Amino acid sequence: MPHQLGVTIRATVAPGKAAELREWLVRTGRQGVAEIPFDFAHLRGVHFARLFLFEDTVDLDGRPIPASLVYMTEVDAPLRRHLAELVDVAGDGMDGAFGRCEGYPRPGARRRIRIRWLRQHLVSSSAVYVNTVGRGLEQIRQEAKLRAALQDYLDRPDHNWSADAPGAVRADIQAYVGGRPDLAWAMKPPARPGLLWRAGEAIHKVGVPLALLLLLPVLLVALPIWAVLLRLSERRDVPDTERPTPEHAHELASYEDFVVQNPFAAIGLLKPGLLRRITAGGVLFGINYAVRHWYNHANLAGVKTIHFARWVPLDRWRRVVFASNYDGSLESYMDDFIDRVGWGLNAIFSNGQGYPRTRWLLFGGARYEQDFKYYLRRHQVPVAAWYTAYPTLTAHNIENNAQIRAGLSGELSRAEVEQWLSLL
Amino acid sequence: MALPPVRQSVVMTLELDDIQGLLARGYGRLRAAHFSLFAAADAPAARALLTWLLPRLTTAGAAPENAAWNVAYTPAGLRRLGLPQSVVDTFSAEFTAGMADPNRSRILGDLDGSAPHHWTWGGPNSPPFDGMILLYAVDPATLARLRAELRRTLEDVGVRIVADLETLELGDTEPFGFRDGISQPLIDGLTKDIRGGRAVPAGEFVLGYRNAYGLLTDRPLLPPSRDPGRLLPSDPGGSGAADLGRNGSYLVVRQLAQDVDGFWRYAEGATRRPDGSADPQAKVALAAKMVGRWPSGAPLVKAPDRDDPLLATDNDFAYQDTDPLGHACPLGAHVRRVNPRDTLDPSPGTDASLEVNDRHRLLRRGRSYGPSAQGAAGDGPGPDTGLHFMCLAGNLSRQFEFVQHTWLNNPTFHGLYDDTDPLVGSRHCSGEEFTVPALPVRRRYRGLPQFVRTRGGAYFFLPGISALRYLEQLPASFVAGLGEPKRIQLVAPDTTERTAN
Secondary structure, X not given: OOXXXXXXXXXXXXXXXXXXXXXXXXXXXXXXXXXXXOOHHHOOOEEEEEEEEEOOEEOOOOOEEOOEEEEEEEEEOOHHHHHHHHHHOOHHHHHHHHOOEOOOOOOOOOHHHHHHHHHHOEOOOOEEEEOEOOOOHHXXXXXXXXXXXXXXXXXXXXXXXXXXXXXXXXXXXXXXXXXXXXXXXXXOOOOOOOHHHHHHHHHHHHHHHHHHHHHHHHHHHHHHHHHHHHHHHHHHOOOOOOOOOHHHHHHHHHOOOOOOEEEEEEEEEEOOOHHHHHHHHHHHHHHHHHHHHOOOEOOEOOEOOEEEEEEEEEOOOOEEEEEEEEEOOHHHHHHHHHHHOHHHHHHHHOOEOOXXXXXXXXXXXXXXXXXXXXXXXXXXXXXXXXXXXXXXXXXHHHHHXXXXXXXXXXXXXXXXXXXXXXXO | OOOOOOOOOOOOOOOHHHOEHHHOOOOOOOOEEEEEEEEEOOHHHHHHHHHHHHHHOOEOOOOOOOEEEEEXXXXXXXXXXXXXXXXXXXXXXXXXXXXXXXXXXXXXXXXXXXXXXXXXXXXXXXXXXXXXXXEEEOOHHHHHHHHHHHHHHHHHHOEEEEEEEEOOOOOOEOOOOOEOOOOOOEEOOOOOOOOOOOEEOHHHOOOOOEOOOOOEOOOOEEOHHHOOOOOOOEOOOXXXXXXXXXXXXXXXXXXXXXXXXXXXXXXXXXXXXXXXXXXXXXXXXXXXHHHOEOOOOOEOOOOOOOOOHHHOOOOOOOOOOOOOOOOOOOOOOHHHHHOOOOOOOOOOOOHHHHHHHHOOOOEEOOEEEOHHHHOOOOOOOOOOOEEEEEEEEOOOHHHHHHHHHHHHOOOOHHHOOOEOOOOOOOOOOOOEOEEEOOOOOOEEEOOOOOOEEEEEEEEEEEOOHHHHHHHHOHHHHOOOOOOOOOOOOOOOHHHHHHOOO
């Protein structure tokens, strides 16, 4: 199975084209982007995809930042294949959207030129969280089909299961799956991502702590100074407690809660100064390490409802974007943030201008419930065009399906068999 | 991690005489009730009604003897009294958007047959109203007398009744036939006898007091200059603002029609014996699985196999230790959804889980309605029966809407796939399954009809008495031309520093 990528493509909107592009995105998004002109349903390995606008704004020094269009997808590797399909399959959609951006290849430009343009406009993420690393779209779809088949099998009207011993039920199910050519793949565990990629991850896993060990003497001197400076900076912070305007809140809500997942995207200006720039960079470096090597299976520090998330610095670190695909409503998502990973959010978001007051980077912040919720809503960006490959499956469902498959093979104790049967 | 502190000056003793009585009690002794949706012709009419109501209003201070009056307003009602739009906008966004707003409908499951355009009141195709008068009386005769008095007054002052919500005389069971009202949150400072139970901070329901995060829930605050008569309490957060929200709460009202025949017909059809005959015991058992309690009220966690009237009002249980897989009480059963107790992530079975649960509690105040409310003949409730669902919440979004969306109407609640609440859930596009976990394998019921439909509804604000006095005198006390009120920092930064952790 392939590993998954968080791909970001961003381009500056051509002068005077923002309003037209916004309107086009809303119209196209309303029709749905699974079919033409984007046809995301036919792009291989696309879990989620979205297009949205960052409106023009000014930075803290009053310098203008022009409007830009962003394409984001969570897609199975390889990147090369996806970029080619964006041109070959989603070409009409990409032309419609990025055709209103600066420097986009002229109509009729060659395929190679168009792919190169997309590649040139890739933006790298500081960290990408993947709910379960290595679980590709094909596997998610197959395992959902497996579960559905087993549900129907259990509903067979000609059989009463209640008299059967758990072990016998499992054996019966195993025989059924093994006997169906279209399901027999489920008797084996899924393939893992490529060896080369795994080797790279292993080197990163070991290499980063080693490098930090080498830097330890420097860090020991620098960390206390950093902490004191940070605390002083926190005391000068001015939280922004404005409510989102009713119009903004209404627009955001109008794109939410149609299927089990929602997209989230928020952008904020980094607080001024080198200290916050270093802090944000360091924290994202840590998040990148944590999500690659610790939180890489169905659980992000206690939150199990996030399919994908990413942090992307923009405009030479003047701004940072956070984007995710999550289960449930924004209200439940924000409550999970506050109740479970408030410290983690504080660590990164508190470097953003106007975030609720933190203490020692990790404390306070998100615990100011209402201010935090207003802050998120105010920085949230409407996502008018969004695609999900599995609109009825939560991350929990997907993990459950994978466990159903896992329990089809191998030796299980009686208790384990009962536990496994409860997944069905 | 310790809760962020609120400054010391927040007085946590509830000002009971300034709080409308509905927050303190459901008026169980007052078995007759009636709710009037009203619309005033103009500001003087709205004011005159309020002037008449104020001395009659029941507060949380003492239990009423024979009758109780409460009043709640919609955003339109607040505007009618003269509150400027800029101030109305500082109330909760859900309240100002209104329950019939399309974005709220998706959250609430008010789709298809429950969609607001079908509603008999509160929807886009029914007349607007300013508020609701809640009238309770010890018996139907008293209620009738007070209603007549109210009607005369409304006529006199120029206020029209838009809709009358009748109720059935209060009993222990709701129209489906199950004992109701067993589980209510215990509230610090409001519930008299907490008896070692788990109490929720008053601020979860009464604005202006500490909530479950240890903070003051957002509410309308006015510059002191807008309250020259000093009618309003001062913001307990210490900002110096006049607190229009304090001692108030948001009131959710929904008319939920219950298809009682359909419910029992489904339960009977799904439990027929192989020979096609009905199995009355199995029918009740399936219905109990859907509810999570037996008709008597006995919880399935404690009485998994048969009803036990001795446990009728038992509310002392949790799920994680006794029934983690839902073999006694299904994971998707109604009672597990409205109050999941200790089953919530990240650490089910612990205090941390209960703490998460505490942030999503509702204070329910509903009353049933049905044909017999008007003394109609017939054996048992007919087709038009149900519940005037009411609940109070300090934060509509985190409490009522969250419960409705994330728990009741969520087809993937608790790891399920396509099950909404079997009893009250919406079946829009999905949610037509009901899974009964069992050994060796679950039993799945399919094609569940929708048994409950929304027929009307609105969000109201139930102001404190001082706030009502302020609203009554708005033209006199309101100083125009002061510009837009700013939202005021609730927790003074310096205080946070001093009392950190």
